[in-house]
Structures are given as C-alpha cells and as structure tokens.
Amino acid sequence: MRRTQLALLLALTLATGFVAGALLAPSSPAHARTEAYTQLGVFSEVLAHVQRSYVHDVDETALMRGAVRGLVGELDAHSAYLDPDAYRALQDDNRNAYVGVGIEIQPGEFGVVIGQVFRGGPAHGAGLQPGDIIHRVDGEEVRDASLPEIVQRLRGERGTAVSLQVERDTGEHTELLPFDLVRDVVERQIVHASMPVDGFGHIRLVGFRQRTSEQLRDAIAGLERDAGGSLRGLVLDLRGNTGGLLRESIRVADLFLDDGEIVSTRGRHQAPGDQWRARRTNTAYRAPLVVLVDDRSASASEIVAGALQDHGRAVIMGQQTYGKGSVQSLFDLGDGSGLKLTVSLYYTPRGRSIQQHGISPDILVEAGEVEPVARTSRESRNQRSLANPDGDPPPPDSASLDAVTDRPLRSALEQLHAFDVFQRAQAR
Known part of the structure; x- marks a missing residue:
C-alpha cells in the first residue's frame, strides 16, 4: 500500500511541476504538454511495477535519484543532478x-x-x-x-x-x-605573483574562487611596491585556469577596465539576461597588460580574456582557449541535493559567444621551453681588437630575459618590454 501511495504521490508531484511550468511558460505548445503528461504516466507505471514486482526490495531514495539523474543526463554535459554528498563537494570546490x-x-x-x-x-x-x-x-x-x-x-x-x-x-x-x-x-593558492624582470610583473591565476579578486588586487599592489611604484608592464597568466565563480571573473576583469561592458548573458530563445559593466572606482592597474591563455583556459578565464580583448585593454597571447561559453546556476533541493543547470550562454562585450569557439589569441605562441641560444661572436671578444676610445660602454638599458625559459611567458615579457622601449623613445 505504501509503495502504491508513493507512486501516486510522485506522479501528482511531477504533474504539479509540469503544470506550474506550463503556467510560467504559456507559450509552450499544448501538444508538448500532452506528450510530457503521457511520459509522466509511463514513468508512474514503471515505478509501480518495479515497487510491486521487482525480484528484490529496492532503495526508493536511490531509485528516485537515479530517475532524476537520468532526466538531467539528457541535457548538456555541464548540467547535472547532485546527491547531497556530491552537492556539498561542489560547494566545497569553490573554497580555497x-x-x-x-x-x-x-x-x-x-x-x-x-x-x-x-x-x-x-x-x-x-x-x-x-x-x-x-x-x-x-x-x-x-x-x-x-x-x-x-x-x-x-x-x-x-x-x-x-x-x-x-x-x-x-x-x-x-x-x-x-x-x-x-x-x-x-x-589552493589561487594567486602567484613574481617579478621575473625588473619593472615587469607576472601573476598566475589558477582559479576563480572566493576572494580571488581581492587577492589579485593585493598582488598587484605588492608588485607595484616592489617596482618602486612604477610597474611598467604586467603578465596575467590564465594558462590551465579552468574557471570557477562567474562573479569573481567579473571582479577580476573590473580591476583592469575603467568602464564599459564586461560580459552579458542570454537565456532561452536568446532572451536578454544580465549585463555587468566595469566601474572606474574598482580599477587597480592601468599600465600595459598581456594575458596568457592556452587550450585549458576555460569559462571564467575566457570571460576575462574576452572582455580585455574586446576593449583593447590587453594583448592576448598563447593558444586557442577551451570554448566553454555556458553559465550554470545551482538550485538547492529539499533533501539536501542540488541541481546544476545550464541557464544561459555568455557573450563578450562585442557580442561574441565563446561556446565551442573559445578565444583566439592576438599572438599565437606554442607552449614549451626556450631553446638555448648559441654564444654569438663579437668584435669585443677578439683579443686583438682595438679598444673603443670612449672607454667601456654603459650598461645596456634593457631587460635580461635569459633566466625566463617558459616560452609563452618570455614572449609576453618581450612584448611588454618592446612597448616600454617604444614609449620611452617617443617621450625623448
């Protein structure tokens, strides 16, 4: 009797859910609702047969969760039903x-x-x-x-x-x-800051978790102090950064933009969703900027790279990014489980969808290490060479990159240094 009541209760509950959905979306065709009710009836029949006739007793909670998991499994790869343990693990994943x-x-x-x-x-x-x-x-x-x-x-x-x-x-x-x-x-140390060359900073961001933007702001301020108050260029390294919290990606982009759109979303039927804009009061760094990406830079990383690229705020270097342009929302369910559901696609300020396409770098740089360069021949190394009448030359006004063997990072620092040299030449 109890199992029959459970089947009836589940059927009524699901039917109520479908009716509510129909009321919230009255434009849905009537035949689609009829088909849904028909399939709901089939589900109720199967459940009743399993409860009444299956050879062993069944774990009804596991049965229901499996049914819901199968339903959500028909959607995209990023939507999922999460039992209470998995839901807690996902929430923990956003902590440090x-x-x-x-x-x-x-x-x-x-x-x-x-x-x-x-x-x-x-x-x-x-x-x-x-x-x-x-x-x-x-x-x-x-x-x-x-x-x-x-x-x-x-x-x-x-x-x-x-x-x-x-x-x-x-x-x-x-x-x-x-x-x-x-x-x-x-x-998880999310922010790693260093000064590989005097006056030029490197910050590696390995995720977008709680307080990431605050930690990044502090790291920029630390590099500014180390550079004597004059940081001439910065590399924001998003290689291998698979994403994280949407709000943190927006806050990170806002640290480098004075105004303009950062990202927007569109939901079902391309309906306009949310839009986030930069605010001048949040800007932490206005000097030259290079962003490094690779094929594992995804989601929140692509939001940051796309916004800075569209505004011409940074040069994007590296490889084509992963191409995850969808937004998921978390829904708490009554038994402590949760639903992670794709609710929209995000768009860069110029209206580009990143889904499956990713961000194309402005300058393509292959991963790997820099090959050692053979020592070159110079006149000064010739033991029989004439001395320069002006004496020893002054130390070169250039950055030494010999210690940087990471090819993309070295290329990024070379870009920043070249721009810095050009700006100073123009100011003479």
Whole structure:
C-alpha cells in the first residue's frame, strides 16, 4: 500500500511541476504538454511495477535519484543532478581549502581530463599531470559519470586511500598509468605573483574562487611596491585556469577596465539576461597588460580574456582557449541535493559567444621551453681588437630575459618590454 501511495504521490508531484511550468511558460505548445503528461504516466507505471514486482526490495531514495539523474543526463554535459554528498563537494570546490587529491577536472574529447594539479597536493607529489585522462577511480570506470560525481569519488576523509588509472600522451605513444594516492588537506593558492624582470610583473591565476579578486588586487599592489611604484608592464597568466565563480571573473576583469561592458548573458530563445559593466572606482592597474591563455583556459578565464580583448585593454597571447561559453546556476533541493543547470550562454562585450569557439589569441605562441641560444661572436671578444676610445660602454638599458625559459611567458615579457622601449623613445 505504501509503495502504491508513493507512486501516486510522485506522479501528482511531477504533474504539479509540469503544470506550474506550463503556467510560467504559456507559450509552450499544448501538444508538448500532452506528450510530457503521457511520459509522466509511463514513468508512474514503471515505478509501480518495479515497487510491486521487482525480484528484490529496492532503495526508493536511490531509485528516485537515479530517475532524476537520468532526466538531467539528457541535457548538456555541464548540467547535472547532485546527491547531497556530491552537492556539498561542489560547494566545497569553490573554497580555497578542501580534503582531496589536489586536481581540477574538465570534460574532454576522449574522457575526463585533469585540467590542473595543485602544487603541494597528493596528486602533485605522485606525478599526475595536466592533460592526463582519468579512466578509473578505485577501479570503477568514470567515462559516463558526471564531473560532480567524479569529484565526490575523489573527495573523502583525510588519510584515506584512493586509486586512479590515467591515460597519458607522451608525444610518441599513450600509456595507462596507475596512481595510489592518500587524501589530504589541499590548500589552493589561487594567486602567484613574481617579478621575473625588473619593472615587469607576472601573476598566475589558477582559479576563480572566493576572494580571488581581492587577492589579485593585493598582488598587484605588492608588485607595484616592489617596482618602486612604477610597474611598467604586467603578465596575467590564465594558462590551465579552468574557471570557477562567474562573479569573481567579473571582479577580476573590473580591476583592469575603467568602464564599459564586461560580459552579458542570454537565456532561452536568446532572451536578454544580465549585463555587468566595469566601474572606474574598482580599477587597480592601468599600465600595459598581456594575458596568457592556452587550450585549458576555460569559462571564467575566457570571460576575462574576452572582455580585455574586446576593449583593447590587453594583448592576448598563447593558444586557442577551451570554448566553454555556458553559465550554470545551482538550485538547492529539499533533501539536501542540488541541481546544476545550464541557464544561459555568455557573450563578450562585442557580442561574441565563446561556446565551442573559445578565444583566439592576438599572438599565437606554442607552449614549451626556450631553446638555448648559441654564444654569438663579437668584435669585443677578439683579443686583438682595438679598444673603443670612449672607454667601456654603459650598461645596456634593457631587460635580461635569459633566466625566463617558459616560452609563452618570455614572449609576453618581450612584448611588454618592446612597448616600454617604444614609449620611452617617443617621450625623448
């Protein structure tokens, strides 16, 4: 009797939901609503048969969650139903510390790809690398699992073990590699600032989490102080940054823009959604800027790069970005579970959708290390050379980039230095 009542209650509840949806969207064709009610009736019949006749007792909670998961699974790759544990894991993911293995993942063409490995975490210590494709977690295939479900499997109590099997492309062949990890507290340092060359700063942003924009503002101020109050150029490095919180990406872009649109969204039927604009009072840095991106720069990273590119505020260098141009909203559900639902696409200030296309860099730079340059021959190195009558030359007024072996970073610093030289030449 109780199971029959549950089936009837579920049917009525779902029917009420469909009716409410029809009231909120009266333009929906009547035949579409009729088809939905028909399928709802079939679902209720199947549920009743399972509860009444299945060979074993069933976990009704797991059954209902599986049904909802299947429903949402018919949508895009970024929409997902999250049970209470997975929902908590997703919310924890937006904080700067958690217990896990220290990786960020994203969907890829051949499976779930490690987008980022956090320095000092278990995965980093074991040798996992960005670009590794995860095949199994604790022996179970994950190809058909949602990203939140995989995150949940990777999280757990501190000190507990988890095993991964990943596929790695070595350039010559691919190989399957096993990794045995022990979960630990992962402290994610989101902002990394340095001064690789006097007067020119480098800030690597590895995610968009809570307070990222505040930390970035502090980092810029620190570099300004280190440069004696005159930071002549800055590289904002978004390589490997798979995204995060929309509001933080807006705040980050606002640090570099005085005014104008940062990003806008459009929902179903291309209906105008929200629009966010820069405010002069938020600007933290107005000097020359280069933004580095690669094929793992996604979502929030693309919002920042797209806004700065469209306003001509920065030169974008590196590789074509990932191309995730959709926005997800989180909906709390009554049992502690949650729904992550794609609700709109975002557009750059010039109205470009990034979905599947990504951001094209202004200057394409391949990843890799700078090859050492052979020592060149000069007249001054000739032991029989005549001395210059004016004496020793003054030290060169140029930045030494010899210590920078990261090719994209070196290229970015060269661009900034060339522009700085040109500006000073024009001012003479």
